[in-house]
Amino acid sequence: MFKKDFPYFQNSKTVYLDNGATTQKPKxxxxxxxxxxxxxxxxxxxxxxxxxxxxxxxxxxxxxxxxxxxxxxxxxxxxxxxxxxxxxxxxxxxxxxxxxxxxxxxxxxxxxxxxxxxxxxxxxxxxxxxxxxxxxxxxxxxxxxxxxxxxxxxxxxxxxxxxxxxxxxxxxxxxxxxxxxxxxxxxxxxxxxxxxxxxxxxxxxxxxxxxxxxxxxxxxxxxxxxxxxxxxxxxxxxxxxxxxxxxxxxxxxxxxxxxxxxxxxxxxxxxxxxxxxxxxxxVKYENIESIEKNVFKFLDEELAKLPGIVFYNDTKDCIGSRSFNFEGIVHDDIGILIDKMNVAVRVGHHCAQPIMKKLGIRGTIRVSVAFYNDYVDVDKLIEALKKALSMLKD
The missing domain is CATH 3.40.640.10 (Type I PLP-dependent aspartate aminotransferase-like (Major domain))
Known part of the structure; x- marks a missing residue:
C-alpha cells in the first residue's frame, strides 16, 4: 500500500526485510x-x-x-x-x-x-x-x-x-x-x-x-x-x-x-x-501498528512451519524484529543464499554479542519489518528460505 511512496521499491526487486538496520526513505x-x-x-x-x-x-x-x-x-x-x-x-x-x-x-x-x-x-x-x-x-x-x-x-x-x-x-x-x-x-x-x-x-x-x-x-x-x-x-x-x-x-x-x-x-x-x-x-501510527501487527503475526506463523527452526522468544511484547536459526545450519549460509534470491535480511550478532553468548549462539537470522512490508514480502521470504534449506540439507 505505501511502497509507492518509496523510490527504492520502484528501482529494486529486493524484498527488503532489514529495517532494523535502516529504513527506506519516502520520496x-x-x-x-x-x-x-x-x-x-x-x-x-x-x-x-x-x-x-x-x-x-x-x-x-x-x-x-x-x-x-x-x-x-x-x-x-x-x-x-x-x-x-x-x-x-x-x-x-x-x-x-x-x-x-x-x-x-x-x-x-x-x-x-x-x-x-x-x-x-x-x-x-x-x-x-x-x-x-x-x-x-x-x-x-x-x-x-x-x-x-x-x-x-x-x-x-x-x-x-x-x-x-x-x-x-x-x-x-x-x-x-x-x-x-x-x-x-x-x-x-x-x-x-x-x-x-x-x-x-x-x-x-x-x-x-x-x-x-x-x-x-x-x-x-x-x-x-x-x-x-x-x-x-x-x-x-x-x-x-x-x-x-x-x-x-x-x-x-x-x-x-x-x-x-x-x-x-x-x-x-x-x-x-x-x-x-x-x-x-x-501515515498515522494507528495504521502503522495495524499493518505491522498483521504482517508480524503472519510472518511468525509462516516461519513456525519451517522444519528445524529455532526461536529464542515468543512474539508477546515484540515488534519489528524476529530472530531465529535452523538446527544444524550456519546462519551466514542462509543469508548468502537468500540474497541471491533478492531477499535482504541480516545475519550475525546484530551488535548484541552479550545476549548471543548467553544464549550459546554466534548469532541469528533476523527478519525486521516496517509498515511498507506486506504478506507478499513474507511469502517471498518463506519461498527463499525453503529453497536455501533444501540446498543446504542436500
Missing amino acids: SVIDSQVEYYETYCANTHRSNFGHANKATQEFEKTRVLLKEFINASKNEEIIFTKGVTESLNFIASSFAKDFKTVIISSLEHHSNITPWHMQGRSLGNGLEVVSCNDNLDFDLEHFEELLKANPNAFVSITHVSNAFGKIHDIKTIAKLAHEYGAIIMIDGAQSLAHFKVDVQDLDVDFFAISGHKTFAPTGVGAIYVKEKYLKDVKAYQTGGATIQEVDYNHSTLLDSPYKFEAGTQNIAGVIGFGKALEYLNY
Whole structure:
C-alpha cells in the first residue's frame, strides 16, 4: 500500500526485510535533500542573507516537529546529534560518568555497553546488568534488587531490542527507577518506526532518537533531555555555533540546545528528518501498528512451519524484529543464499554479542519489518528460505 511512496521499491526487486538496520526513505525525504543542495544551500545560525535564513528556519522547524512528535515540553529539550550512538555517548560522557553505578538490561546494543566500558566500568564494578528470563523478558524483581543495592544509579535501557524485537515496559521501569532516586535514559533507536512515543507520559529523563531507522536520512538523530537536567549536562565539544562570547581567557556558551550542537550540523539530514516526521503524521501510527501487527503475526506463523527452526522468544511484547536459526545450519549460509534470491535480511550478532553468548549462539537470522512490508514480502521470504534449506540439507 505505501511502497509507492518509496523510490527504492520502484528501482529494486529486493524484498527488503532489514529495517532494523535502516529504513527506506519516502520520496518527500529524498526530494528535501535535493531541494536544499540545489536551491538554498547555506549554513545555519550564522549568516543573515535569504538562503541562510531559510536553511535555519527549515532546520529549526524539525526541532519543533520532533518536540511535538514525542511530546517534549520545550524545544530546548531537543538536541540534534548524528544518531543514537552519539546521543548515548554524549550523555554517558557529559552527564553520567560521575555516577557510581550504571544499570543496563541484558538486551542492549553495543552502543549502550561499550561507552560504559570506556569509563572503566565492568560487571560488578560500576556496571550492573538486569537479568532476563528464558523468553528474554526484563526481570523487574532483579531490577529492583539492583536499585536497592545501588541507590541514585544511572539507568540506561533499550526501548525495543534490535536483535529480538522485545519491547521493554519503559513506563514501569522509569517509575521504579525514580522511586529509588535513579535517573533513566532510553535507547529509542527502534521505537519511532513502529509506535508513538510520549516522553512525558513515560517520564524518562533522556531519550535517544534515530533518524535513519525512522525513514529519515543517515547521520542524523537527537537526544531528548528533560528540562530539569539541561543545566547539569556539560557540552562535550564546543566551537562554531555554541558560543556567546570568547576572549583568550574564557568563553561563555549559549543556552540549550545550541551549546550542544557544535560545528556545522547535518543540515540536509535534519531537514529530511522533519519531512520523515511529517510523512509519519500523514501515515498515522494507528495504521502503522495495524499493518505491522498483521504482517508480524503472519510472518511468525509462516516461519513456525519451517522444519528445524529455532526461536529464542515468543512474539508477546515484540515488534519489528524476529530472530531465529535452523538446527544444524550456519546462519551466514542462509543469508548468502537468500540474497541471491533478492531477499535482504541480516545475519550475525546484530551488535548484541552479550545476549548471543548467553544464549550459546554466534548469532541469528533476523527478519525486521516496517509498515511498507506486506504478506507478499513474507511469502517471498518463506519461498527463499525453503529453497536455501533444501540446498543446504542436500
